[in-house]
Every structure is written in structure tokens, then in C-alpha cells.
Amino acid sequence: MIFKRQDLGIDLGTANTLVYVKGKGIVVNEPSVVAINVETEEVIKVGEEAKRMLGKTPAYIKAIRPLKDGVIADYNIALAMLNYFINRAQNGFSLFRPMVVVGVPVGITEVESRAILEAGNEAGAKRVFLIEEPMATAIGANLNVEEPSGNMVIDIGGGTTEIAVISLGSLVTWTSIRLAGDELDESIVQYVREIYRVIIGERTAERVKMEIGNVYPDKEYDELETYITGIDLSTGLPKKLILKGGEIREALKPIVMQIIDATKSTIEKTPPELVADITEKGIVVAGGGSLLRGITKLISKETGIDAIRADEPMTCVARGAGMVLDKLDILSRLRRNE
Numbered sequence: 001m002i003f004k005r006q007d008l009g010i011d012l013g014t015a016n017t018l019v020y021v022k023g024k025g026i027v028v029n030e031p032s033v034v035a036i037n038v039e040t041e042e043v044i045k046v047g048e049e050a051k052r053m054l055g056k057t058p059a060y061i062k063a064i065r066p067l068k069d070g071v072i073a074d075y076n077i078a079l080a081m082l083n084y085f086i087n088r089a090q091n092g093f094s095l096f097r098p099m100v101v102v103g104v105p106v107g108i109t110e111v112e113s114r115a116i117l118e119a120g121n122e123a124g125a126k127r128v129f130l131i132e133e134p135m136a137t138a139i140g141a142n143l144n145v146e147e148p149s150g151n152m153v154i155d156i157g158g159g160t161t162e163i164a165v166i167s168l169g170s171l172v173t174w175t176s177i178r179l180a181g182d183e184l185d186e187s188i189v190q191y192v193r194e195i196y197r198v199i200i201g202e203r204t205a206e207r208v209k210m211e212i213g214n215v216y217p218d219k220e221y222d223e224l225e226t227y228i229t230g231i232d233l234s235t236g237l238p239k240k241l242i243l244k245g246g247e248i249r250e251a252l253k254p255i256v257m258q259i260i261d262a263t264k265s266t267i268e269k270t271p272p273e274l275v276a277d278i279t280e281k282g283i284v285v286a287g288g289g290s291l292l293r294g295i296t297k298l299i300s301k302e303t304g305i306d307a308i309r310a311d312e313p314m315t316c317v318a319r320g321a322g323m324v325l326d327k328l329d330i331l332s333r334l335r336r337n338e
């Protein structure tokens, strides 16, 4: 039993859900996947164990990702997942209902934000606040978002890429595109199908991206390689292949260049004084996509502004969402349930 209220910051992500507890740090960091029994609708597994089942379930079990493009796609499953993670974060029963701050994409609609507010409430939160992901990222990356000076962040997640310039505690310019890690995986699936006539699943594609994915021309990256096994389209039988870093860079390029274009257009919309600040401080890159080899170099080359990967780039949103509970000025401006 817990006798003190424990407020939470949550990154309810398309790929991963993280929960930050004030004073304790990140206490939940698991894939946003739920396995259910389709006959009884009972939840079988949540998180890592459910992710291992993706693409490998018998007919009566379904492994579901309840978020798509950063928003709830399946309300009941998302609620079950949120419930489970909030309970885990609180380590069992608590006497007090927590205040919860959830990171959400900037481009979220009214209906989409209401779904998250309601799910948070039903999952036991006393009050739910929604913070725009780039703002949470910036706070989590320890940028001084309240000063009258431009700070630029790019958060490349699983479902969305969020780009924003922040000054005086608010977003000044931003772009949110529904193109991120999932689409990078999909481009690897397509590449292998087109070039080798072999079908692979999304989990294999994600592994390839993590092991040899790269976006900046470099001999060292060209030489990276990994093995995959897929199904040969012409025989219907398994086929082993070796994939090389150079070809994966080409496969990822169309998506990555759209992220670069969105970054450039955000800079173009930004007032010159703030661009001058950003040029001095650099662009902070976070989210799982910031781990792609060469991404900061590519952003620097394409924009002419230094890009730096945030420390612990995959936990920035959850940490920032938790830390904003102490920033009353910003907290008071966030969307919340009444």
C-alpha cells in the first residue's frame, strides 16, 4: 500500500510506453503491445511479452498495437494497457489517485485528445494533462524552454515525427508528420520484396533497421551487414539473405528525406531572431529514430545547423512529462480534463 500520491509522466507511444514517477525516474519502459484472446476478449499479456508474440500467434490470440500514429486506434485495448502500466508504476494499490501528464503529438484532433483524457481518467488518474510531445522532449532534454530564446527539437518516434521551435514556454512553430520508425520498417519490407522477391515481417525489418540502418554516406556504414530469413515469393519456401548497410540506406532515404523537408519547412516558418538562437545552440534530436546511424550528421548537413542527439533520447518525453508537474506556468496552460 502506498500512502503518498505519486504523480506520473507518461509517454503513451506508438511503439513504446514509458512511465516516469517523480523522485523515482522511469519505472515502466515496454512496447505498446497487448495480446488478447479473441474468443473471450481477455488480455493475456501486455508489453514486452506481448511484442514477442507479434506475427507469431495462433488463431485465437491476437497481438495488437492499440496506438497508431501517436493516437489511440483501439480504445478498449489502449485502456487495458494504460491501466496495467499505471498499476505497475504505482507498484500495486495506492490510496491517492495520481496526477498524470501524457505526451501527445502536436497535430492531435479534439476527438483524439478526448480519447486519451478519458482513458487516463478511467485508468485511475485524478487529473490528466496533455503535453505536446516536442515540449515534453525539450523539457526532458533539460532545455530551458521558459527563456525568451529559440530551442528546436526533432522527435522521431514510431508513428510520428514532431518538429518544433519553442520559446517562452510555448511552441512557436511546429510540424507533425505521420512518418517515423514504422514507415522506415515498412520501406525495408518493400525493398526486400521488390529487389529480392522475398517477404519479411515488420519485426525482422525493425531488427535490420536497428542493426545496420543508416542515413549518411559513410564507408563504415556501407560495410555493415546482417542476415535475414524470409519467404521466397516464387517458391513459397524460406530463403536466407545477407543485407548490406549501403542498400538499406537507399531503402530508408525517401522517408528520411521527408523528415528533412519537414525540418527545413519548420525553420523557414520560424522568426529570424529565434533561428539565430537555434543556430547558436543546435537542434536537439530525440526519439528512437535519433539512434539511426548518421541522422544528426544528415540533419546538420541539410540545414546548416548543428544537430545533437539528446542524452537518453528514448526517455525524454516521459521524463519531460513528469518534470512539467513542477513547472506550474506551463502546466496551467496544458489541456486537461475537468
Ligand SMILES: Nc1ncnc2c1ncn2[C@@H]1O[C@H](COP(=O)(O)OP(=O)(O)OP(=O)(O)O)[C@@H](O)[C@H]1O
Binding pocket: 011, 012, 013, 014, 015, 016, 017, 069, 070, 071, 156, 157, 158, 159, 160, 161, 180, 181, 182, 206, 209, 210, 213, 286, 287, 288, 289, 290, 291, 292, 293, 314
Ligand atoms: N537503434 C535504433 N535505430 C533506429 N531506430 C530505432 C532504434 N531503436 C529504436 N528505434 C525505433 O524507434 C521507434 C520507437 O521510438 P520511440 O519509443 O521514441 O517512439 P514512440 O514514442 O513509441 O512513438 P510515437 O512518438 O510516434 O508515438 C521504433 O520505430 C523503433 O524501431
